[in-house]
Amino acid sequence: MIRIIDLYKSFGQKKVLQGVNLQVNQGETLVVIGQSGSGKSVLIKHILGLLRPDKGKIFIDGVEVTRLRDDELRKITRRFGMLFQGTALFDSMTVGQNVSFGLERYSNFSLEKIQELVKENLAKVGLQGIENLMPYQLSGGMRKRVALARAIAYSPDIILYDEPSTGIDPIRADAINDLIIRMKQELNVTNLVITHDMVSAYKVADKIAMLYDGRIIEVGTPEEIRNTENPVVQQFTHGRAKGPIKNW
Amino acid sequence: MLDSPTWSFIPLKNKKMFQRVKLYHFFSSFILQLGEVGLLLVKILKNLFRRPWEKKIFIQQLEEIGVRSLAVVSLTAAFGGLVFGLQTYVGFHRYIGPGSETYGGPIISLGLCKELIPILVGLMVAGRVGSAMAAEIGTMKITEQIDALFTLGADPTRYLVVPRILASLIMLPFLTVYGDLIGIAGGFFYNVYLMGVNRVLYIRNTLLYIEIWDVISGLIKAAAFGLIIALIGCWQGLRAEGGAEGVGRATTQTVVIASISIVIANFFLSKALPADLGI
Numbered sequence: 299m300i301r302i303i304d305l306y307k308s309f310g311q312k313k314v315l316q317g318v319n320l321q322v323n324q325g326e327t328l329v330v331i332g333q334s335g336s337g338k339s340v341l342i343k344h345i346l347g348l349l350r351p352d353k354g355k356i357f358i359d360g361v362e363v364t365r366l367r368d369d370e371l372r373k374i375t376r377r378f379g380m381l382f383q384g385t386a387l388f389d390s391m392t393v394g395q396n397v398s399f400g401l402e403r404y405s406n407f408s409l410e411k412i413q414e415l416v417k418e419n420l421a422k423v424g425l426q427g428i429e430n431l432m433p434y435q436l437s438g439g440m441r442k443r444v445a446l447a448r449a450i451a452y453s454p455d456i457i458l459y460d461e462p463s464t465g466i467d468p469i470r471a472d473a474i475n476d477l478i479i480r481m482k483q484e485l486n487v488t489n490l491v492i493t494h495d496m497v498s499a500y501k502v503a504d505k506i507a508m509l510y511d512g513r514i515i516e517v518g519t520p521e522e523i524r525n526t527e528n529p530v531v532q533q534f535t536h537g538r539a540k541g542p543i544k545n546w
Numbered sequence: 547m548l549d550s551p552t553w554s555f556i557p558l559k560n561k562k563m564f565q566r567v568k569l570y571h572f573f574s575s576f577i578l579q580l581g582e583v584g585l586l587l588v589k590i591l592k593n594l595f596r597r598p599w600e601k602k603i604f605i606q607q608l609e610e611i612g613v614r615s616l617a618v619v620s621l622t623a624a625f626g627g628l629v630f631g632l633q634t635y636v637g638f639h640r641y642i643g644p645g646s647e648t649y650g651g652p653i654i655s656l657g658l659c660k661e662l663i664p665i666l667v668g669l670m671v672a673g674r675v676g677s678a679m680a681a682e683i684g685t686m687k688i689t690e691q692i693d694a695l696f697t698l699g700a701d702p703t704r705y706l707v708v709p710r711i712l713a714s715l716i717m718l719p720f721l722t723v724y725g726d727l728i729g730i731a732g733g734f735f736y737n738v739y740l741m742g743v744n745r746v747l748y749i750r751n752t753l754l755y756i757e758i759w760d761v762i763s764g765l766i767k768a769a770a771f772g773l774i775i776a777l778i779g780c781w782q783g784l785r786a787e788g789g790a791e792g793v794g795r796a797t798t799q800t801v802v803i804a805s806i807s808i809v810i811a812n813f814f815l816s817k818a819l820p821a822d823l824g825i
Contacts, residue, residue: 346696348693348697382690382693388686389685399700400698
């Protein structure tokens with residue numbers, strides 16, 4: 299379970315998070331929606347320990363990660379898989395080396411077993427026979443799927459997705475949505491998804507939270523969010539330029 | 547990484563105050579950046595002996611810094627030796643007289659081993675390798691690859707910085723020994739084969755007056771330059787931000803800062819290292 303309590307973060311004069319409170323339960327898929335630059339990626343980076351908050355706490359199964367030293371934090375990151383917005387594939391490595399990177403560090407499997415798992419995880423995202431290609435030889439959608447294979451390869455129990463459907467065609471995006479749902483159903487994985495894509499959000503979410511003005515302004519089931527009275531959430535979910543959100 | 551202070555609250559009444567503010571800004575950012583390098587150095591020392599050792603990256607870096615710099619070091623050392631040989635010949639011929647040029651051998655060797663070759667190697671590697679380190683790490687930083695390393699269980703300092711520092715520390719002295727040999731050969735070639743200086747006397751004088759400490763002190767300097775280049779390259783790469791422009795800035799800054807630091811460090815090392823061991 300992930301619990302975020304009263305999280306604040308500023309970069310210079312820019313206040314990004316101003317008291318975020320959020321809870322993601324074990325085996326649940328929570329989707330965080332919000333405008334570009336609203337601090338969604340900053341929020342996810344705090345959970346991973348990549349950023350330290352100015353104020354506030356984050357607990358992962360009761361352990362406060364915001365106070366841990368880097369080496370202690372690295373033990374916890376074993377539990378996380380992260381799909382980065384821009385894929386963050388290591389461009390000096392082949393696809394196979396990218397996918398096996400976490401496996402080599404987080405497991406004691408033999409080389410043969412690791413290679414087998416690399417193939418298996420690439421197959422899960424619909425890719426085969428590309429282990430020896432370099433990331434620059436792949437299309438945007440393929441890169442995204444390789445990054446996803448890398449994030450799930452060592453069987454983490456919490457997976458964080460930063461804009462999983464951005465930059466790929468609607469059919470592939472839907473395949474990734476199915477994979478997120480399957481990971482939760484088969485492995486009881488906890489998913490935290492950040493997205494603008496409301497189709498994807500409604501499909502995969504158990505709960506949706508909206509981040510606006512540095513705070514979570516609404517949390518609810520997809521149905522509750524769809525029927526909300528909150529004008530800010532309504533404007534965002536319906537994709538309207540006119541409404542209370544002015545600074546776009 | 548570290549935000550610049552905001553000066554909007556200071557009433558800029560006159561030019562003098564503005565200059566004072568600028569001077570204060572310059573010194574405060576200098577101190578902050580020095581602190582960043584210091585903190586990185588502490589992290590490196592902490593991670594130096596911790597497992598897992600990144601052997602593959604270390605070997606890649608040995609090749610990148612050492613083997614791939616051989617061509618550029620060969621060229622600069624050869625021409626450095628030739629021009630040093632030329633000026634020494636002119637100096638002896640003009641001021642001491644014909645026949646005294648054979649004493650140019652030890653002077654060329656001393657100058658090359660203690661000063662010119664370590665500096666040339668340092669500057670060449672700073673331009674070739676230091677900038678590449680900043681560009682590679684900087685690109686990894688802005689494309690979130692460093693964050694990905696962290697989430698996949700690798701300590702970015704241990705994975706990216708430590709192998710580069712170690713490889714640079716080791717390869718710079720090797721490149722300097724290689725450059726010394728090429729440079730001395732260049733000086734020898736100019737004096738003996740082009741200007742007809744007596745070969746036997748030239749070699750005898752060189753062997754008679756050159757000491758092993760002259761070579762070793764140059765290697766100590768080279769190791770220090772290696773540390774400076776890798777440290778600055780990695781530091782600039784890690785603090786790169788703002789896309790391609792940021793990476794470009796980090797690369798340029800690395801070459802400028804590393805080159806200046808090498809020249810300054812060379813003076814202090816020359817002053818600190820004894821002229822000979824007095825044996």
